[in-house]
Amino acid sequence: MITLALSKGRIFEETMPLLAAAGIEVTEDPEKSRKLILATTRPDVRVVLVRASDVPTYVQYGGADLGVTGSDVLLEHGNQGLYQPLDLRIAACRLSVAVRADYDYASAVKQGSRLRVATKYVGLARDFFASKGVHVDLIKLYGSMELAPLTGLADAIVDLVSTGNTLRANHLVEVERIMDISARLVVNQAALKLKREPIRRIIDAFASAIPGS
Ligand code: PRT
Ligand code: MG
DSSP: OEEEEEOTTHHHHHHHHHHHHTTOOBOSOTTTOOOSEEEBSSTTEEEEEOOGGGHHHHHHTTSOSEEEEEHHHHHHHOOTTEEEEEEOOOSOEEEEEEEETTOOHHHHHHTTOOEEEEESOHHHHHHHHHHHTOOEEEEEOSSOTTHHHHHTSOSEEEEEESSSHHHHHTTEEEEEEEEEEOEEEEEEHHHHHHTHHHHHHHHHHHHHTOTTO
């Protein structure tokens, strides 16, 4: 049995064409079913649904053989023991710093002020501001980062941006782009040895179906 870990939503949806290229179709709709283990048209392949931030953990400890996860999640998690053969170029976005439209970020940075930054990405944010020599107090949040500057919880946020619509709707502006983000295929190292042939075939099929390749 080959187990693939996916998260519901954009990762699941954008992985479906890659699976199709490998001749695999998921036979249940995760939005309609409450099942956490989904069957596929291949009796030896199943999909497990986990939180986006749990995908690396499942693959690292062998709860899944393969997984699809954002490079944001991987970098924040630390990719201990995960084989990362492919940038799938799906679920693309960027990690950015955003502030209220009326907040003078450039001056605050220039004056060496201590910034309060709210984010889910504490590790990535710490590294980024340290590399710029900007002093920050980091506030860990688990969601709705956009609310933090609006309520006075923080001066800035570090969050993912794709269309920019969420920032605009909340009168926030992007002031720095930290890095580009896309989803990666991750593979458990032991599974790669023990199930080499079927896993290799999936990796090759995914590689052939990467958007823009
Ligand atoms: O929702 P949950 O807490 O379970 O987990 P999650 O939010 O990590 O999962 P999900 O499915 O939302 O995101 C999974 C992965 O998709 C992320 O780890 C990223 O690698 C990738 N991705 C790509 C995104 C976005 N684009 C994205 N736009 N993840 C989140 N967003 C959010 C962003 O945080 C912000 O709130 O969408 C909003 C901004 O979108 P725009 O289009 O308005 O700019
Ligand atoms: Mg989400």
